[in-house]
Amino acid sequence: MHPVAIEARSLNKTFITKTGLWKTRTRSTLAVEDISLTIERGELFGLLGPNGAGKTTTVKMLTTLLLPTHGTARILGLDVVQQTAQVRKHIGFAFSGSRGFYNRITATQNLNYFAQLYALDSAITRQRVPQLLELVGLGTRGDDKVETYSSGMVQRLHLARALLHDPEVLFLDEPTVGIDPVGSRELRQTIKNLSSLGKTILLTTHYMAEAEELCHRIAIINKGRIVALDSPEALKRHISGDSVIEACIQPGQVQGILDLLRVLDGRTLVEVKNITEPETVSIRTPEPARVLELLSPYLNPQYIQGLEVRNQTLEDVYVTIIKAGGQ
Amino acid sequence: MIKYLLQSLRLYLYQAWLSYHGRYSITSPFGYISSKLGFPFFLMLFFIFMGKFVGYTNPLYIVIGNVLLIPAAGSMSGVTNAIGDERSWGTLSYVLGSPAPRLPIFMGRSLFYILDGFVTAVLGFAIAAGIFHLDMATINFGMLLLCIFLLAITSSGLGFLFGSISLISRDGWIILNTFLSALYILVGVNFPVGSLPSALQTIAFGLPLTRGIMAARLVLAGAGWNAIRPLLAGEVLVGAIYILVGYLCFRLIEKRSLTSGTLDAI
Numbered sequence: 001m002h003p004v005a006i007e008a009r010s011l012n013k014t015f016i017t018k019t020g021l022w023k024t025r026t027r028s029t030l031a032v033e034d035i036s037l038t039i040e041r042g043e044l045f046g047l048l049g050p051n052g053a054g055k056t057t058t059v060k061m062l063t064t065l066l067l068p069t070h071g072t073a074r075i076l077g078l079d080v081v082q083q084t085a086q087v088r089k090h091i092g093f094a095f096s097g098s099r100g101f102y103n104r105i106t107a108t109q110n111l112n113y114f115a116q117l118y119a120l121d122s123a124i125t126r127q128r129v130p131q132l133l134e135l136v137g138l139g140t141r142g143d144d145k146v147e148t149y150s151s152g153m154v155q156r157l158h159l160a161r162a163l164l165h166d167p168e169v170l171f172l173d174e175p176t177v178g179i180d181p182v183g184s185r186e187l188r189q190t191i192k193n194l195s196s197l198g199k200t201i202l203l204t205t206h207y208m209a210e211a212e213e214l215c216h217r218i219a220i221i222n223k224g225r226i227v228a229l230d231s232p233e234a235l236k237r238h239i240s241g242d243s244v245i246e247a248c249i250q251p252g253q254v255q256g257i258l259d260l261l262r263v264l265d266g267r268t269l270v271e272v273k274n275i276t277e278p279e280t281v282s283i284r285t286p287e288p289a290r291v292l293e294l295l296s297p298y299l300n301p302q303y304i305q306g307l308e309v310r311n312q313t314l315e316d317v318y319v320t321i322i323k324a325g326g327q
Numbered sequence: 328m329i330k331y332l333l334q335s336l337r338l339y340l341y342q343a344w345l346s347y348h349g350r351y352s353i354t355s356p357f358g359y360i361s362s363k364l365g366f367p368f369f370l371m372l373f374f375i376f377m378g379k380f381v382g383y384t385n386p387l388y389i390v391i392g393n394v395l396l397i398p399a400a401g402s403m404s405g406v407t408n409a410i411g412d413e414r415s416w417g418t419l420s421y422v423l424g425s426p427a428p429r430l431p432i433f434m435g436r437s438l439f440y441i442l443d444g445f446v447t448a449v450l451g452f453a454i455a456a457g458i459f460h461l462d463m464a465t466i467n468f469g470m471l472l473l474c475i476f477l478l479a480i481t482s483s484g485l486g487f488l489f490g491s492i493s494l495i496s497r498d499g500w501i502i503l504n505t506f507l508s509a510l511y512i513l514v515g516v517n518f519p520v521g522s523l524p525s526a527l528q529t530i531a532f533g534l535p536l537t538r539g540i541m542a543a544r545l546v547l548a549g550a551g552w553n554a555i556r557p558l559l560a561g562e563v564l565v566g567a568i569y570i571l572v573g574y575l576c577f578r579l580i581e582k583r584s585l586t587s588g589t590l591d592a593i
Contacts, residue, residue: 102416113341116427117427118425
């Protein structure tokens, strides 16, 4: 048994697009640059990054749907370019979105059909399809046409399809997009259960809390490159030992408070979040005691209505890394 | 080997049923049957009135030609859409990302459209005989059915070709419609191929349908098997070439999409 589930070495993908009818212009876009990663069997691995960072392109290369321009990738020791058919038997994948099914037939008919694509025995299919529908919370809706499904239900059906042939390695591209909070929580629990059954899962997501809750390790990808890779806890430690102080300030007093904080050195980052009234000022600092000392005379409703001191979350780490341009 | 063939056959039949059922399941049985009867009826009525208006002595010539085009047009547009819709439904990644053999997936797209076109054309001939007095007393029904069935099969080759084009271009459907219009001129639907300029005749004989329609007309005129055999053989050959070209085109586009990543983009 190969110990490594997913292995990528210097993976690159450049898209060449041609535009114009008479004067053809060729444009090349480097979507993924020099991505290397190793994911052990049974690991739940998260790929985080902003839109267009190269997450889906990476997943598509690992799932044999896209050829790398350079580099190699192996799933359970099988080369994704040279041993495509074998790789496909061992992987399941689910991309986000409401497309991807034959909407005018039922969920059960859709799953039966895809089971045939994976050459599943009829008896196994008859047994597994209702089980999987039950697993993703669609047990009572299997005989409904997919066109009657909400986007969250389609999302869950994507997961059921990915599991049809009981693959060892799962690729889930933003699996909880469009799902309500209760449904998301259930789906996260399902993903945890799958992980506890020994499945290797590569997950892409925009939700930091989701990544923090689920993933053993996380890679942050920006502009096609991996800019950080570690466990969520280690990532938080590596970036800094900073604390975050969030202060709710009366709108007219924000500038005064900002002036007050100017005495702090460059290691403290102050950000005004203009999203609510009173406004929230977020202060990331290695010296929280000093900041609190500066703010304490203003701790009354005329100036500061509330104050929260917390450790950095993964979201803070992520924002810091992405804003720093992935350095 | 036997296991592989059985799996392929199962996949072929299920694919065939799904691609047809998935597209027509919103149509009620009443809507379906009335379209199967209504379409050929009004089509024939249109050509009979038009034939009389332009002074045609025998409007049944164009009526027969257009009824013979029904299975071809149905098969062609059905297969084109069945393949092209995969792109807009976003199912291609999942179908092509599976280890399933490609040929039965591809060929399965045509079966029920072929049968559907065949049924419509047969009903069309029944209407032509019952309402529009097409004399069918002396014809060999078996040979006529064979010609109609063959027309539906060979024209699916064009459907495969246009379907494959629609996987990479939003214009697949437009190209098909333009081509369908050209078929009215080229394949002997409204006037004999022999009346075309020689360059167009060469094109006509390079297309499916031309020989099949000629054979069906001969059967309707009372000709026997020996008269139509070479035409049917030619029809099978040309149709097979188009099906093969369509399949190769599909595989080429699949391969290209692995580099360009364009297959599921709409």
